[in-house]
Amino acid sequence: MAANPPGQAFPNKTRVAILAELEKERRRLMQSQSMNTPGASISLSRPSLKEFRDNAEQQHIAAQQKAALQHAHAHSSGFFITQDSSFGNLILPVLPRLEPES
Numbered sequence: 001m002a003a004n005p006p007g008q009a010f011p012n013k014t015r016v017a018i019l020a021e022l023e024k025e026r027r028r029l030m031q032s033q034s035m036n037t038p039g040a041s042i043s044l045s046r047p048s049l050k051e052f053r054d055n056a057e058q059q060h061i062a063a064q065q066k067a068a069l070q071h072a073h074a075h076s077s078g079f080f081i082t083q084d085s086s087f088g089n090l091i092l093p094v095l096p097r098l099e100p101e102s
Contacts, residue, residue: 065090 065082068090072080079094 061090 069080069082072078072091079096080091081094082090083092085092
């Protein structure tokens with residue numbers, strides 16, 4: 001049996017066997033994960049154009065909300081929050097509840 005070159009702890013056949021075993025274990029874990037959470041499999045493919053556009057749109061809206069919120073806080077004494085609105089508002093005013101004077 002030939003000696004291994006310096007820096008190699010395992011012969012090539014052993015290394016290939018270890019890598020094959022690791023690949024089997026990885027596949028087994030991915031299969032068991034997909035069985036435990038149906039519909040939640042990990043996608044290794046590139047995102048579709050629609051997903052890319054949706055993500056870009058969400059980032060744009062988030063940037064608009066942040067800018068609107070900063071502007072409102074700087075120019076108003078009121079309180080505002082970011083929240084999705086069915087009317088397209090990026091921020092909503094928050095009105096404090098005042099206890100009636102006794």
